[in-house]
Amino acid sequence: MSASVASCYLGFDFSTQQLKVVAVDELLNVIHQNHVHFDSELPEFRTKDGAHIHSDQLTVTSPVMMWVKALDIILEKMKKDGFDFSSVKALSGCGQQHGSVYWKKGACQVFESLDPGKPLHEHLQGVFTVPDSPIWMDSSTTDQCQKLELAMGGAQKLSDITGSRAYERFTGNQIAKIYKTYPDEYKKTERISLVSSFAASLFLGKYAKIDYSDGSGMNLMDIFRKQWALPCLGLTAPELKDKLGIPVPSAAVQGPISPYYVSRYGFSSNCKVVSFTGDNPGSLAGMRLQEGDIAVSLGTSDTVFLWIKEPKPANEGHIFCNPVDCQAYMALICFKNGSLTRQRVRNECAGGSWDAFSEALCCTPMGNNGNIGIHFDVMEITPSAIGVYRFNKENEKVNRFSDETEIRALVEGQFMAKRLHAEKLGYKIIPGTRVLATGGASSNNDVLQVLSDVFCAPVYTIDTTNSACLGCAFRAKHGIVAETGVSFAEAVRHAQEPKLVAIPSPGAEKIFEPLLKRYAELEKKLFENSVSERKEETGAK
Numbered sequence: 092m093s094a095s096v097a098s099c100y101l102g103f104d105f106s107t108q109q110l111k112v113v114a115v116d117e118l119l120n121v122i123h124q125n126h127v128h129f130d131s132e133l134p135e136f137r138t139k140d141g142a143h144i145h146s147d148q149l150t151v152t153s154p155v156m157m158w159v160k161a162l163d164i165i166l167e168k169m170k171k172d173g174f175d176f177s178s179v180k181a182l183s184g185c186g187q188q189h190g191s192v193y194w195k196k197g198a199c200q201v202f203e204s205l206d207p208g209k210p211l212h213e214h215l216q217g218v219f220t221v222p223d224s225p226i227w228m229d230s231s232t233t234d235q236c237q238k239l240e241l242a243m244g245g246a247q248k249l250s251d252i253t254g255s256r257a258y259e260r261f262t263g264n265q266i267a268k269i270y271k272t273y274p275d276e277y278k279k280t281e282r283i284s285l286v287s288s289f290a291a292s293l294f295l296g297k298y299a300k301i302d303y304s305d306g307s308g309m310n311l312m313d314i315f316r317k318q319w320a321l322p323c324l325g326l327t328a329p330e331l332k333d334k335l336g337i338p339v340p341s342a343a344v345q346g347p348i349s350p351y352y353v354s355r356y357g358f359s360s361n362c363k364v365v366s367f368t369g370d371n372p373g374s375l376a377g378m379r380l381q382e383g384d385i386a387v388s389l390g391t392s393d394t395v396f397l398w399i400k401e402p403k404p405a406n407e408g409h410i411f412c413n414p415v416d417c418q419a420y421m422a423l424i425c426f427k428n429g430s431l432t433r434q435r436v437r438n439e440c441a442g443g444s445w446d447a448f449s450e451a452l453c454c455t456p457m458g459n460n461g462n463i464g465i466h467f468d469v470m471e472i473t474p475s476a477i478g479v480y481r482f483n484k485e486n487e488k489v490n491r492f493s494d495e496t497e498i499r500a501l502v503e504g505q506f507m508a509k510r511l512h513a514e515k516l517g518y519k520i521i522p523g524t525r526v527l528a529t530g531g532a533s534s535n536n537d538v539l540q541v542l543s544d545v546f547c548a549p550v551y552t553i554d555t556t557n558s559a560c561l562g563c564a565f566r567a568k569h570g571i572v573a574e575t576g577v578s579f580a581e582a583v584r585h586a587q588e589p590k591l592v593a594i595p596s597p598g599a600e601k602i603f604e605p606l607l608k609r610y611a612e613l614e615k616k617l618f619e620n621s622v623s624e625r626k627e628e629t630g631a632k
């Protein structure tokens with residue numbers, strides 16, 4: 092239920108497994124939360140964890156109508172809970188990054204005649220040229236990536252402009268594949284949105300513009316000039332500039348809410364829609380990340396991100412425009428084998444119970460007696476390798492561990508990878524370092540204790556695991572004053588400070604220093620083997 096307030100702000104998150112919403116009052120206290128879980132509440136779309144994995148095991152999509160229907164459902168749930176839509180001054184939101192939505196020519200006109208008596212999904216049948224949107228879990232565009240890097244003069248050259256070398260899930264490479272596979276549908280497309288700008292469009296009743304921060308995850312934008320990199324557009328697909336629209340600041344007000352929501356739900360016609368952004372940029376805002384902090388998000392994907400002032404794009408990781416400060420940037424590393432791998436091991440080794448999973452972490456020693464696990468159930472992003480590998484303290488490969496050892500090996504391995512790759516990006520853990528944890532698995536304090544031990548640093552969380560939603564509610568509040576020069580930090584100064592939840596156990600540093608070195612060597616070998624196996628498969632030299 093929600094308390095009645097004079098004014099409030101909404102933040103939505105169209106993430107991989109669910110749609111979530113948070114409302115905050117003027118003092119940034121959370122007054123309402125809700126969610127729609129795709130697999131269980133929209134079973135007609137037959138998704139598993141919010142997505143469809145295709146038979147090639149590389150193509151991964153989500154039905155775009157599932158997201159539209161989820162919006163109908165969440166707003167109905169809020170109405171049922173007595174949420175007062177008339178008090179919403181502004182709303183914003185975010186979406187899983189990199190996913191793309193393809194609108195048919197004329198789709199925009201449908202928005203002009205929405206009947207408030209009908210749910211949105213009834214109006215939007217048939218307005219998408221590609222009903223199954225490629226999402227971030229897709230890794231089927233290696234060809235497109237290789238072509239883009241080659242034509243741009245190499246991976247580093249592409250990274251110097253767009254902030255990242257070519258990545259399979261990045262939207263430009265996905266668009267290039269859509270153009271090649273479905274040329275007719277591409278031709279019939281008048282607008283291509285990211286999941287974030289698609290969601291904003293639903294509220295605006297017109298095409299929303301892509302914001303700088305989420306636009307950085309496309310391999311198409313010059314992150315320094317904050318405009319499309321025309322050579323990249325040209326190499327991707329024809330007439331792309333028109334289909335993408337102009338990118339805008341993440342704090343920009345994109346317009347008032349569509350009259351449809353005013354009539355159907357009682358929103359004020361003055362309610363502003365602030366640019367939607369990516370879910371990781373949304374989390375950066377929600378945790379009010381400061382320079383020197385490191386954020387670890389444990390959602391469907393695991394990500395690590397940092398606030399940076401002087402970006403140095405490299406061959407690993409990504410540089411995105413910062414969502415709350417146009418002068419700054421954020422660095423991000425993404426790991427595909429996050430919560431879904433933890434869930435798989437929980438089901439196999441802990442009878443499907445998080446409590447039993449936690450129990451295993453508590454009854455095994457830090458450092459796991461030298462046993463190390465590397466769990467890449469699906470082709471990992473960082474590094475690009477696949478398979479499950481177990482090593483004893485002599486670095487010998489073993490086939491299996493006991494259930495408890497397996498659980499600790501998984502969690503320690505995942506966190507050692509995060510520390511290792513963050514340090515490769517130049518991050519240093521120094522006295523005063525705060526690790527800010529968020530995402531579904533950050534509700535598990537035993538998991539966070541391992542995080543603290545591996546990083547040898549204190550771990551903090553905020554009250555909600557939905558930092559992306561919260562951050563977007565904060566961004567909504569900031570958005571309406573941003574043009575007058577008010578900084579994000581100033582606009583959210585009343586927000587609660589993160590709370591300390593774990594400190595490193597005595598002796599953690601001594602145990603993890605040598606283990607981290609071993610993990611780095613083992614992972615490097617796996618990566619090298621994976622590269623040579625792929626070369627053999629493709630017959631490349």
Ligand SMILES: Nc1ncnc2c1ncn2[C@@H]1O[C@H](COP(=O)(O)OP(=O)(O)O)[C@@H](O)[C@H]1O
Pocket residue numbers: 106107108109389390391392430431433434445529530531532533534535538
């Ligand atoms: N107690 C727990 N311990 C560990 N992981 C958990 C726990 N509760 C939920 N999770 C994980 O959280 C994940 C969902 O996280 P969330 O951040 O909501 O994902 P997304 O935003 O990508 O949809 C689930 O897949 C689940 O594995």
Ligand SMILES: O=C(CO)[C@@H](O)[C@H](O)COP(=O)(O)O
Pocket residue numbers: 106107108186187188189227260308369370371390391392393394423425
């Ligand atoms: O690909 C990335 C970031 O580059 C992912 O982090 C997606 O943005 C999905 O986010 P979650 O649903 O796992 O939060």
